[in-house]
Amino acid sequence: MTQIETTPPSDTCSAAALSCRQVRYRAGRTTILDGVDLCVAGGRSAAIQGRSGSGKSTLLAVLMGLIRPTGGSVRVGETEMSTLSRSRRADLRGQHIGVVFQNAELLDELTAIENVMLPALLTHQEKAAARTRAHGLLDELEIPADRSTAVLSGGERQRVAMARALINGPGLVLADEPTGALDAELRETSADLLFSLPASTGCALLVVTHDPAVASRADERYVMDTGRLAPSTLDG
C-alpha cells in the first residue's frame, strides 16, 4: 500500500491510484458498461452520479475486482487488475482497497468492532493494534463498539461499514451510496470523514452517490449514463 500513498496529485493517468480504460461489461446480451475511462490520482477524490440502473454499482464491482470486465483494463496503483487470478484480486483488495457498500453488508453474527477489525485480520495484522485502530475509528464515527451488529440502525451500519473500509489505511477507497441511510447531520460528519481522507492519507477516493451535496465535495465529478461515463456538466 505504501507506493500509492506517496504518489502526488497528477493529471497523467499513468501514475494514478486508480485508472481504467475502455472498460466493458456484458451480462448475457445486455451491455452494462460500455467503454468506461476513468482515472483518480492519489490524494484526489471523484464522485459518480447517474440514474438508477445506469451501471454505477457494476463499475465499482469491476474496479474492486469482484467481477472481471469483458474488455478494457483496470489498474490499481501499478497493478493491472483485470488479468489477475481471483485469489490475487482478493489479496489486492485486502491490501489496497477499502469498500463501502450500498447496503452496508455487515456480518450480523459479529459485533461492530469485530466487523471493523476483519480486513486487518484477513491481511494478517497484529490483533491488538487492529483493535486499537478499530476503536479509534468507531469512536470518531460515534458507534458503540461492542453492540451486536444485528440491532444497529441503518445509519450505524453504514458508518460501521465505513470504519471497516478505512481500517487498513487503503490507497483506494470505493464507496457506493455511503450516506444513503444517514440523516442530514450524520451525512455531513460522515462525508467530512470520507472526503478528508485523500488529504490526510493520500489515498484516492471514488464515491457513487445520488446526493448532489455529497458529490459537490469531490475534486472531480462524473455522470454515468447507460454504461458510459462522462464528466459532469453541473458545477457544484
Added chain:
Amino acid sequence: MTPARIGLTQAVAIAAATALVVLSFAALVLIDTTYDGRYQRSADRTPIVTVDHEIASFRFAHSFSAGPGRKFSVVYLDPLDRAAPPPPGLTQWPQPGTAVVSPSLADRVDEIGVVYGEVVGTVDTSGLVQPTEDLVYAVPAPAMFDGSNWEHAVGFGAANRVNMAGEIWIVEYAERVYYLVLFFLVAPAMALLATAAHLGDEERRRRHAILETLGARPGRLVRLEARRAALPLLTGVAVASGVLTAGSLVDLPLLGAGYWLRSEDFRAAAPALWSVVAGSIVAAICVVLVATRPARVRGARPRGREPRYPGWVAALAAVIVLLTGREAINRVGGSLDEAALWVFGGSMLSLILLPTVCGWLTRTSGALIGELGSRGGHPAMLVAGAQLRSAPRGSARLAAGCAMAVFLVSQIFAMLTLSYAENAVAESTAKPHDGSYVVIGVPRERSMQPALDQIVADLAENLHVVHVATRVREFPNSEIEFPATITGSVAMLEELGLSGLNEVPTEWPWDEVAGSGNPLVTSAGPPTIAVGDDLSSSQMVVIDPAGQLDRSQIQHVLNTVVRPGWSVSIPGDAWRAGALNAVHQSRWIVWFGVIGSSMLMAVVFLRTWQASSLAARRGAPLAAVSGRTGLTVRRAVMRGAVVAATVAVAGGLASYHLSWVVDAGGADGGPVRQTIAVLCLLATVAISGATAHEVYEGRRAVRSWRPGGERS
C-alpha cells in the same frame, strides 16, 4: 432465524451425521470379521472326528428340533473320557441324563427336560456363534440300545469350519450384507452429512461474498469453513470412536435385530476398523468442503447457482424405471439373483435421477402456476410460481428427500412381502400335518431291528406305524425313478387304505414321504430295517388318525429306547426352516430400512426447515408492504401442494415398478401398493407440517420485517 441458531443446528447436525458416516463405514469392515468370527466360533466347537475309536475322547450326534416359529440345534454328547475338555462354553461335561441349553432357550427348559433330560445349566455365550443362538447340549442316559449314529471325536476345534450347530444363518452371504450396508447406511449417512453441511447456505454465501470483498482469497474461505466444521466433525468422530471402543470391550446388542455384536469381532477388526475410521473422516471432510465451497462469482450480485434440471433426464428416468422393471420381471422365473440385480440396478439409477426428476417437475409446475397467476392477476400464484420456477432447488430437494424415503421404505416392504409370502406358504404346507403324522429317520443297519421293534411296541396303541423305503431305479435311457415300499401289518395297511394297492394315492402323506409321482408298493409285515446300495431313504411314518400327535412325546420314546435318539421331523420342516430364515432376513432388512429411512427423514426434516425458513424470509417484504399476510399463507400452501404432488408422482412411480416385480415373483403386490400409497400420504402430512412451519415463520418474519434492506 438468526445465524447463531442456524450455526448451532448445523453443528449438531454435522456432528451426528459424521458419527453415522464413520459408524456406517465401520459396519462395512465389521461384516467381514463378524462373518469370520462366526465361522471361527463355529469351528471352535466343531468336533474333530476320528475313525479310530481307541483314541476318541467323546462321541457325538447332532439333530434339530423344530416347531412353529422356532428351530434349535441339539447336540448329543457321550464323554468317553470325562477328563477331556468339554465343548466351548461348558466348564464340565454334563452328567448322563441331563442337558445344558443356551440362554435363549431358558423359557423352554420344561419341554426340553422331558425330551432330552433335566436341564442343569446354560451354555456360556463364549461357546455360542451368537449370544441369541438356540442350542442344546444333551448327554443322554444309558438306553436299551446304543445307536449307530454316534460319531467319534478327539476334541473340539475342527479346522474345516463345518457349520454343524445349524445356527440359522441370518443373512447367509456377506456380499448381500455389503449391499444392505451401502444402500441403507452409508448412502443415507452421507446424504445426511451433505444436508447438514448445506444448512445455512444463504448465510454462508453472503458471508463469503462479504469476506471476499474484504480481501479473503477463496482458499481462505475454504479454510474458514473447514475450521467452522472442525469441532462438529471431531465431535462426531469422537462419538463414533467411543462406540467402536465400547464395542471392542463388551458385546453390544443391535437393538431390534435380535443380534449381538461380539467384542472379539471388533478386536479382530481393529486395524482395518481404525483405517476405515480414518478414511471415513477424509470422506466426511470432503463432503463438508464440497458443500461449503465458495460459489463462483457471476456478476455484481453473487447469487446461488440453481441447477438446470433438464427435462430429458426426467424422461430418461421414467424409461429406466420402465425398462429395468420389465427386465426384472422377465428374469423372475430364472435366477433370482439376476432379477434382484436388475431391481437393484434400476433402483439405484432411479434414486440417482430422482432429484433431477423432482427438480424438473417443480420447475415446470412453477412455470405453469406463474403463468396462470399472471393471466388471472393472482399475486400469490404469481409469486409462488415465480419462486418455484426461478429457484426450484429448495422445493425440489424437499420433494426428492420425501420421494427417496417413500422409495426406500417401499423397497423394504417389497422384500418383506416376498419373504413373508414364502413363510406363509411353508406354514400352510406344514400346518395340516402338525399332529397328523411324523417321520422318523431310521438307520440303515440290520442290528438296529430290535430297537425298531421296541419303539413300535412302546408307541401308543392308537398310532399307526409303517416303514417307507425308497430306492433308486435307473433305466437304460438314463431316466431315474424312486419306487417306494410301504411295510406294515395287514390290519394297519387296510386301515390306511393301502391294501391291494395298485395305483398311486395322491393324498397325504404318501406324496410327500415317498415323493409324488413315484410308484408305490405295499408289503405286509412288521416295519423292517431296510438296507442296500440302491436305498435312497428309510423312514418310519407314525400316523395319528385323530390328529393329536405329540411330537415331544415321540421324541421322548425314541430317546428312552435308543441312545442317542433318532430324530423326529415332518416334511415341511426344512421348508419351514428356510422360511424362518427368510423371516430372520426380513427382520434385518427392516432393521436396515428403519435406520436408513430415519436418516432420510432427518434429511427431509433439515431441508424442510431450511427451505421454509428461507421462503418465509423472502416472502416477508411483499406481505408486509402489501399488508396482506394472507399472501404468505397462500404462497406457502401452493408451494407445499407442488412439493406433495411431486413426491406423489416421482416417489410413487419410482416405487411402483417394485410392485410389478413382487407380483411377478408370485407374491401379492397389493400390500406394496398400499404401502406406497400410505407413504405418499405420510409424506404429504410431513409437507403440510413444513408448510405450517413456513406460515408460522412467515408471519413472524412479516412482523419483524423493517424496510431498509435485507438482513440475515
